[in-house]
Amino acid sequence: MELPKQGIPKDELLAEMKARKAQDDDWRAGKTWSLIYPAGPEVDSLLAEANQLYLYENALNPFRFPSLRQMEVDVVAMTAGLLHAPQAAGGCMTSGGTESIIMAVKAARNRAREERGVTEPQLLAPVTAHPAFAKAAEYLGLELVQVPIDGDFRADPEAAAALVGDRTALVVGSAPNYPFGVVDPIPELAALAAERGISFHTDSCLGSFLLPFLERLGEPVPPFDFRVPGVTTMSADVHKYGYCTKGASTVIHRDERHLKQYQLFFYDRWPGGLYASFAMAGARPAAPIAAAWAVMRFLGEEGYLKLARRVRDTSRALREGIDAIDGLHVWGKPVMSVMSFGSEKYDIMAIGDVMDDHGWQLDRQHGPDALHFMVSPEHAEVAEAFLGDLREAVDQHGESRGKDARYS
Numbered sequence: 001m002e003l004p005k006q007g008i009p010k011d012e013l014l015a016e017m018k019a020r021k022a023q024d025d026d027w028r029a030g031k032t033w034s035l036i037y038p039a040g041p042e043v044d045s046l047l048a049e050a051n052q053l054y055l056y057e058n059a060l061n062p063f064r065f066p067s068l069r070q071m072e073v074d075v076v077a078m079t080a081g082l083l084h085a086p087q088a089a090g091g092c093m094t095s096g097g098t099e100s101i102i103m104a105v106k107a108a109r110n111r112a113r114e115e116r117g118v119t120e121p122q123l124l125a126p127v128t129a130h131p132a133f134a135k136a137a138e139y140l141g142l143e144l145v146q147v148p149i150d151g152d153f154r155a156d157p158e159a160a161a162a163l164v165g166d167r168t169a170l171v172v173g174s175a176p177n178y179p180f181g182v183v184d185p186i187p188e189l190a191a192l193a194a195e196r197g198i199s200f201h202t203d204s205c206l207g208s209f210l211l212p213f214l215e216r217l218g219e220p221v222p223p224f225d226f227r228v229p230g231v232t233t234m235s236a237d238v239h240k241y242g243y244c245t246k247g248a249s250t251v252i253h254r255d256e257r258h259l260k261q262y263q264l265f266f267y268d269r270w271p272g273g274l275y276a277s278f279a280m281a282g283a284r285p286a287a288p289i290a291a292a293w294a295v296m297r298f299l300g301e302e303g304y305l306k307l308a309r310r311v312r313d314t315s316r317a318l319r320e321g322i323d324a325i326d327g328l329h330v331w332g333k334p335v336m337s338v339m340s341f342g343s344e345k346y347d348i349m350a351i352g353d354v355m356d357d358h359g360w361q362l363d364r365q366h367g368p369d370a371l372h373f374m375v376s377p378e379h380a381e382v383a384e385a386f387l388g389d390l391r392e393a394v395d396q397h398g399e400s401r402g403k404d405a406r407y408s
């Protein structure tokens, strides 16, 4: 495409955009299982208005737009409260979980260099950790060392103990991890780090806005947050179960004055004045900060609890429904709303293909072979239909291919 010689009228453009958009996944039908976290029409309209209100501002300079600065402080404080961060904690908003993780790795790397003289840093993360850690390691010059998992798909702390060493700059655990929805043994892993003055990051990008509410609903939630000694940073995505539009995450340090300072980039050797930044980005969109602030205050504890109950009930129904289908099972013991399922009897990928034909968008995983999904509040409406189609897909497949099934 070339830049048009003359501008195109708005109506024409919008019509073209709508036509193109019609070819994308129709997530409003509830058949998309990750990426989108819809929380109903009231939240949708609030998000649209909050975004609109801050469409043009720039969050780079906190002194020009003090209202934005305060909203960022408020979002961090509300999130830190959910995660039981101590009074001395501090943090920032970022564009997403990946940026939060990159900033946590950067802070840990600089801390290890400064306090322990580590010049060839390593990052110790379970094999199930999000690719954002591998990305951060590549960008920031750390060697990624992978910790193996046990039969329940949780990081093996004994294996981690054998791998931690003088070069380790950061140890990581997930709460929960993306592939299986299980929580790593955070207390054991964090203790390994703390004993040696090493930073520890809990990646609760997915869990931060759901696990605290499941705990309040009386569900068994393994320890994962700042109540665990040795946890130095956490990442928490408001644009996942915080139900914000995209571009909103937080990174929180246990100690603002000590640990958070390693996240800061500061520069004054140019004619343009002092330049200080806690983020990867320079110019930063203001709308995600405003939207995060608005949705958290709009829902409040009561709103999040109500949505958490819905997500829990739907997740439970799906998990029990899948386990009840002969030949299928959910892998591990997922703690919330993210899980994957496989089969010892059937080719699970072929079953995934049949589900595709019915319009269900399930992600594929390997090692072990599995179909993966993530439940949002709106899935309550489609859980039964999903299980019905899944039973049918297994029946069809079982008749035609059951005899030479591939074992995973």
Ligand SMILES: *Cc1c(COP(=O)(O)O)cnc(C)c1O
Residues within 6 Å of the ligand: 095, 096, 097, 098, 099, 130, 132, 174, 176, 177, 178, 203, 204, 205, 206, 237, 249
């Ligand atoms: C989504 C996710 C991330 C990365 O977040 P983005 O917002 O996609 O950059 C990191 N860790 C886990 C466990 C996640 O689910």
